[in-house]
Amino acid sequence: MRRNRKREPLRFGTVARSLITCVSIAAIGVGYVWQKNQIYRLGDEIKKREAALLATEKRNTMLAAQLAQLKSPAWLEARCQQYGLGLVAPKETQTIRLLEPGPEWDTRFLPPVRPAAQTKPRLVAAR
Amino acid sequence: MKSFTHKQRALGVVLCLSLSFTALAGRLVDLQVFRHSELSGVAESNREQVVHRQGRRGEIRDCNGNLLANSQSVRIVAADPSITISNAPAIAQQLAPLLKMDPASLQAKLAGQGKYVRLKTKIDEDTITQIKALKIKGLVLEDQLLRTYPNGPLASHILGFVDNEHRGVQGIESGLEEYLQGLAGYEVIERDRKGREIRALRDEEIGPRDGFNVVLTIDQVIQHIAETELDKAMAEFHPQAGVIIVMRPKTGEILAMSSRPTFDPNTPGAAPADARRNRCVSDVAEPGSTFKIVVASGALNEGLVTLDDRFDCENGAWLYAGRILHDAHPYGMLSVMEILFKSSNIGAAKIAVTRLGAPRLYSYIRGFGFGRKTGVALPGEVSGIAHPLAKWNPLSISRIPMGHEIAATPMQMLMAMNAISNGGRLMKPQIIKSIVDDKNVPLMTYRPQQVGQPITPRASILMAAALRKVPTPEGTAPKAAVKGYDVAGKTGTAEKIENGQYVKKYYSSFIGYLPAADPEISILVSLDNPAGGAYYGGSVAGPVFRGVAEKVTQYLAIPPQFAEPEEKKVAQL
Numbered sequence: 001m002r003r004n005r006k007r008e009p010l011r012f013g014t015v016a017r018s019l020i021t022c023v024s025i026a027a028i029g030v031g032y033v034w035q036k037n038q039i040y041r042l043g044d045e046i047k048k049r050e051a052a053l054l055a056t057e058k059r060n061t062m063l064a065a066q067l068a069q070l071k072s073p074a075w076l077e078a079r080c081q082q083y084g085l086g087l088v089a090p091k092e093t094q095t096i097r098l099l100e101p102g103p104e105w106d107t108r109f110l111p112p113v114r115p116a117a118q119t120k121p122r123l124v125a126a127r
Numbered sequence: 128m129k130s131f132t133h134k135q136r137a138l139g140v141v142l143c144l145s146l147s148f149t150a151l152a153g154r155l156v157d158l159q160v161f162r163h164s165e166l167s168g169v170a171e172s173n174r175e176q177v178v179h180r181q182g183r184r185g186e187i188r189d190c191n192g193n194l195l196a197n198s199q200s201v202r203i204v205a206a207d208p209s210i211t212i213s214n215a216p217a218i219a220q221q222l223a224p225l226l227k228m229d230p231a232s233l234q235a236k237l238a239g240q241g242k243y244v245r246l247k248t249k250i251d252e253d254t255i256t257q258i259k260a261l262k263i264k265g266l267v268l269e270d271q272l273l274r275t276y277p278n279g280p281l282a283s284h285i286l287g288f289v290d291n292e293h294r295g296v297q298g299i300e301s302g303l304e305e306y307l308q309g310l311a312g313y314e315v316i317e318r319d320r321k322g323r324e325i326r327a328l329r330d331e332e333i334g335p336r337d338g339f340n341v342v343l344t345i346d347q348v349i350q351h352i353a354e355t356e357l358d359k360a361m362a363e364f365h366p367q368a369g370v371i372i373v374m375r376p377k378t379g380e381i382l383a384m385s386s387r388p389t390f391d392p393n394t395p396g397a398a399p400a401d402a403r404r405n406r407c408v409s410d411v412a413e414p415g416s417t418f419k420i421v422v423a424s425g426a427l428n429e430g431l432v433t434l435d436d437r438f439d440c441e442n443g444a445w446l447y448a449g450r451i452l453h454d455a456h457p458y459g460m461l462s463v464m465e466i467l468f469k470s471s472n473i474g475a476a477k478i479a480v481t482r483l484g485a486p487r488l489y490s491y492i493r494g495f496g497f498g499r500k501t502g503v504a505l506p507g508e509v510s511g512i513a514h515p516l517a518k519w520n521p522l523s524i525s526r527i528p529m530g531h532e533i534a535a536t537p538m539q540m541l542m543a544m545n546a547i548s549n550g551g552r553l554m555k556p557q558i559i560k561s562i563v564d565d566k567n568v569p570l571m572t573y574r575p576q577q578v579g580q581p582i583t584p585r586a587s588i589l590m591a592a593a594l595r596k597v598p599t600p601e602g603t604a605p606k607a608a609v610k611g612y613d614v615a616g617k618t619g620t621a622e623k624i625e626n627g628q629y630v631k632k633y634y635s636s637f638i639g640y641l642p643a644a645d646p647e648i649s650i651l652v653s654l655d656n657p658a659g660g661a662y663y664g665g666s667v668a669g670p671v672f673r674g675v676a677e678k679v680t681q682y683l684a685i686p687p688q689f690a691e692p693e694e695k696k697v698a699q700l
Contacts, residue, residue, distance in 0.1 A: 043327030058200045059252075061183075068194035068277035073351035089681050097686055 175315055175330065182309020184274065185338030187286055187299055189347040190382075190560055196276050196286055196300070196392075198293070202250040203269040204258060210265030211237040218263055222246070225254055249273060274300075276392045282350050284405035285343070285384055285505070285558065288392040296395075297403060299341060299558070302506045306562050309338040339570060342560045344380040349373055349679055353383035356674045361387050364657035364667055366635075370407050370537045371671070373679060376545035376640055376649040378575035379554030381503070382679075408501075408508040411534035412634050412655075415621025416603075416664070417544075418530030419475045420590065422483060423467055424547055425491035428586035431482040434464040434593055438477045445473045448521040452476055452529075455620075455663075468596035470603045470618060476525040485524045489516045492527070494581035495543040496553055497535055502578070503556040511535040530621055540638055541651040546579070547594070548615065548640040548649060551587045553579035591615050595643050597665075604665035607637055609676045611687030615643035616672070618664035623656060632656045637668035641676060647685045650675050 069075060080087045131139070158166060187196040204226065211218055219234035226233065226247045236244050248271060250258075255268060274289045287298020294308070295301035312335035317328040353371040361369055373383040386406045390398030404410070426432040443457030454472050458465075466474030479488050492498065498513025512534040514523070526532045538556060546553040555576040562571040582590075594615035598607040603618040616639025623632040635657055640649035652668040652675070661667050680687075 039327045040325070043325065043329075047324065047326040061197055061199045064194055065197055065199060065275045065277045068197075071193065072278045072281065073348050074278070074281065089678075091681075 174317055176318060178314045178316055180312045180314065180335045181272070181293075182311060182335035183337040184272070184289075184293060184309060185307040186340040187307075188340060188342050189345050189350075190343060190380075191346060192342070193347045194277055195282060195343070195345075195347065196274065199273050199275050200270050201248065201273045202252070202255050203248045203271050204246045204250055204255075205267040205269060206237055206244050206246055207242050207265045207267065208237060208239045208244055209242050211263075212239075218265075221261055221263065222258070225257055226250070243267075274392075278347065279393065280389050280391045281347065281354060282345055282384070283390055283392045284386045284403070284407070285345060286392055287506075288395040288403075297507070298405065298505060299343065302504050303341050303559070303562075306339045307341060310336040312336070337565050340563050340565065340567075342563060344382065344558055344560045345384070346382050348682055350383040350385065352678045352682065353675055354385045354389075356671055356678075357385050357387055359674065360652075360654060360667075360671045364654055364659060364661070366654040366657040368406055368410075368655040370410075370651070370653050371675060372407055372537060372541050372651045373675065374541060374545060374556070374649050376548045376554070376646045379542075379545065379557045380560075380575070381556055381558045382648070384558075405505060405507060407537045408503060408505050409536070411509055411511045411536055412653075413530055413533065413621045413624070414535050414540050415530040415619035415634060415636065416470045416472070416475075417540055417617045417619035417636055417638050418533065418535075419467060419470065419528060420547055420594070420617050421491055421495055421497075421543060422475050422479045422488060422528035423463060423593070424582050424586055424590045425487060426478050426483045427463070427589045428491075428551075428582040429483065429487065432463050432478060434589055435462050437462050438466065438474045438481075440466070440471050440473045440477075443473070445476070447476065447480065447525045450522055452525055464593040464596065467590075467593040467617070468599070468602040470597075472529040475528040479524050479528040485516060485519060488524065488527065489513075489519075491581060492533070494553075494579060495546060496579065497533065497539055497543070501536075501538050501542055501556050503538060504559050508538070509536060511539055530619060537636075537651050537653050540636075541649060544617070544638045544640065544651070545649050546581055547587055547590045548643075548646040549587070550584040551580050551582040552577050553581055591643050594639075598639065598669070602665075603663070604637055604639075604669040604672075606666060607639060607669035607672045609641060609673050609680065611689050612641045612676070612680060612685075613643040613688045614639050614641045614676070615646075616640065618669065619653075620662060620664045633662040635662050635664045635667040637664050637672045639672055639676070641680070642685065642688050644688070647683065648676070648679055650679075 184198040186194060186198075189195055204222075206218075208215075215234050215238040218237055219230045222228070223230040223233050228247060233246065236246055258266065258268070272293050274293065276283070276286060276288075283298075285298055287300035287302075288296055289300050290296050295304040300307065312333045314332045315330035316324045317330070319325055353373055357369050357371045360366070369387045371383065371385050372381065374381050384405075384407050386404070388398070388402040390402045395403060423432075427434070437460045440454060440458035440461050442459060443454040445452045452473055454474075455470070458469060458471050458474070461469060461471055461474050463474075463478065465471070466478070479485075483491075492513050497511055500508050500510050514532065519527075523532050542553065542556060555578045557573055557575060559573050561569045561573060563569050594617055595613060596602045597616050597618065598604045598609075598614045604616060607616055607618075608614060616637055619634070619636040619638070621634040621636075622629040623634060624630070625632070634653060634655055636651065636653035638649070638651045640646040650672055652671045654667055654671070656662075657667045679685075
């Protein structure tokens with residue numbers, strides 16, 4: 001038996017199958033490791049993004065509070081006084097109130113509508 | 128010496144090995160099978176950690192979306208003195224300028240007892256970066272949630288404040304705690320040798336839900352106007368306390384509500400408890416003459432009197448049930464309209480005694496909402512005192528019409544006036560406009576709610592006709608008149624009670640609305656015990672009312688009813 005096998009030529013198919021099997025197993029192994037590595041890297045990326053998002057949210061709330069403070073009437077009044085801008089609300093006498101447009105407003109600027117031409121109804125003979 | 132054969136020695140080795148492996152196998156079975164559940168739990172707890180994440184507390188905004196309260200995450204610098212004690216002086220020298228602290232006190236903290244000492248809170252991120260760069264061993268940097276009120280004391284009594292656990296204690300913060308507080312989430316994480324989270328191995332992740340945002344009916348500009356005018360009044364008249372409420376009578380929306388003394392919700396502990404009380408809803412007092420609107424509108428509503436019916440006001444002194452009732456000024460015959468705008472106590476009492484009667488008067492008192500909470504969404508509201516009819520004494524019917532023997536909150540008084548201005552419809556006071564999520568999608572929107580109809584629209588119109596005369600030279604509050612506008616209102620000057628006795632101290636108030644024919648705003652001004660001689664509601668609270676009304680009408684662009692002469696307009700321009 002042994003003697004016989006030694007004499008047999010090396011079959012390409014068998015070698016190829018063995019190689020493919022080995023390469024596949026190696027590829028699966030390397031792929032697994034690569035994928036695991038990618039997962040960890042992605043995890044780290046997500047963690048960084050989460051930290052950045054959290055920091056941005058914190059900064060956002062802080063800036064919102066700052067903006068609210070800068071927009072507060074008391075602050076604006078103080079700044080107006082500080083810069084001596086003389087900004088005051090207009091008096092009633094300095095205000096011109098426009099009437100709210102009513103239904104007549106729409107028709108005021110439209111071209112006059114011509115009355116429909118007086119035409120006699122045409123009689124069509126019934127056939 | 129006995130010599131073993133080769134076979135025996137081999138057997139011995141095999142036996143020893145077998146015993147060792149059997150022992151190992153036995154231990155393995157013990158660990159893996161019998162103690163599996165216990166040990167797997169220990170292993171998991173060593174490897175995994177549950178981290179809780181608190182949801183951000185919701186914001187409070189005014190009706191125009193301006194921020195009134197939000198939560199910020201700030202940094203805390205703490206230290207482990209067991210580590211820092213060895214190098215405390217050097218660390219203190221390095222940290223003191225960054226933390227803006229005294230080096231000596233900082234050194235004392237760093238060299239103190241224990242394993243944790245908080246050095247400073249509310250550190251900004253730039254300072255944190257600088258501290259990190261120093262790489263000091265034994266320093267701990269932590270996050271802390273901080274509730275911030277960007278406008279300081281503005282609307283502090285409405286907003287309330289939170290405690291150290293970030294839970295609402297007072298005001299909207301407390302009343303709407305269930306909506307404002309977020310829901311905590313959690314993560315099951317694994318850490319590496321250095322204690323850093325391995326993000327890829329995060330097991331479970333339930334994110335926190337932020338609290339809902341609350342939008343109030345308050346307008347921060349009107350609130351600022353009310354508070355500024357109240358501060359002016361406090362400086363001018365030096366009262367013990369004061370309140371101003373601005374509302375929309377048609378809807379019951381509260382536009383502003385201010386109370387003095389006040390506090391800053393950013394540092395609530397710095398003010399005494401007395402200053403933190405919202406006097407608009409939690410303080411009761413005898414309303415005085417402002418209560419005459421109840422008896423007069425009741426009698427007009429029942430058709431028992433007309434505005435022209437005349438009553439003898441006894442020249443300022445009327446003996447009833449064994450006690451003399453006085454008027455501030457002696458009057459003879461007065462019509463119902465005059466009784467209202469001249470504020471005759473005797474006239475009001477006679478309307479109740481001779482026309483309305485006690486049962487009907489009591490039903491109108493209840494109808495206008497006295498003796499029960501208004502239902503405004505602010506904690507700490509009280510019901511006031513409206514004694515049941517069975518507890519009335521013979522004198523009650525002559526005293527209640529002038530606002531004695533009854534106690535009401537400023538909010539209740541303004542609601543009653545609102546009902547008169549609003550065709551008799553008693554609205555529920557509304558301070559919450561809506562509750563929205565973080566994307567501004569409304570979850571709940573509050574609509575105006577009518578809770579009663581104590582009088583008819585006809586009686587309301589008749590009352591308005593009489594109340595319009597109050598801010599005129601003939602009435603009790605000419606100083607409350609607002610140029611260009613038709614104002615209706617009522618003054619009140621109530622004596623205070625101390626130790627069961629009336630004393631010469633007063634509550635001065637004015638409640639009014641404008642434009643009288645189609646009211647857009649109603650304002651209550653009440654000052655507790657003004658000093659300096661003047662104490663009548665018309666002369667103390669009236670000018671404050673005018674100050675608020677002028678600015679609010681301008682801000683809300685409420686068109687005036689009376690135009691000024693053209694030449695005056697030109698001159699001013």
